[in-house]
Amino acid sequence: MSSTIIILAIAVVVLIWLISVYNRIAILRQRTDEAWSDIDVQLKRRHDLIPNLIETVKGYAKHEKEVFEQVTAARTAAISAKSVAEQGQAENMLTQALKSVFAVAEAYPDLKASDNFRELQTELSNTEDKIMASRRFYNGNVRDLNTLIQIFPNSLVAGLLGAKARSFFEVDSPAERENVTVSFADGDKTEDKA
Secondary structure, eight states, X not given: OHHHHHHHHHHHHHHHHHHHHXXXXXXXHHHHHHHHHHHHHHHHHHHHHHHHHHHHHHHHOTTOHHHHHHHHHHHHXXXXXXXXXXXXXXXXXXXXXXXXXXXXXXXXXXXXXXXXXXXXXXXXXXXHHHHHHHHHHHHHHHHHHHHHHHSTTHHHHHHHHTOOOOOOOOOOOHHHHSOOOXXXXXSSOOOOOO
């Protein structure tokens, strides 16, 4: 009789553990999805601000066509990115292209003084700050989820549930971490040295 109680107690403990691991995985999946949704909202806001910024800068710097084409191409790539890794890479390219736009603006005092440009720059800066905060929140949830599903014996339950490690949303290469250098040697050309 006592061995039956022990077996039953072990079965109950294992069942409680399984339920606990299952629930923690489910919660972290939801938090990670929510965090990605927050990033997605901020990225959409960023993507929506960029055409206005480009049009404002174009009014002052008409001959900077190459810079505008780079930003437009990077924005298109960012919008069409599918996976987290693709999105991260595309957004990093877009950030580099935007740095070029702001560097171009430095050469045009009238543009820098424009209320419309300053407002767009402030909005974009605020959006960038929100993206960074959302990225940290997302990456924290990814870390927690990945840790939970990779620790033994949780990995056994995670394997049964089909839980897979998520990708971090991050800068991919050291080159993308560098600032863009812009030179106005002849006064008319922008040169990206990064």
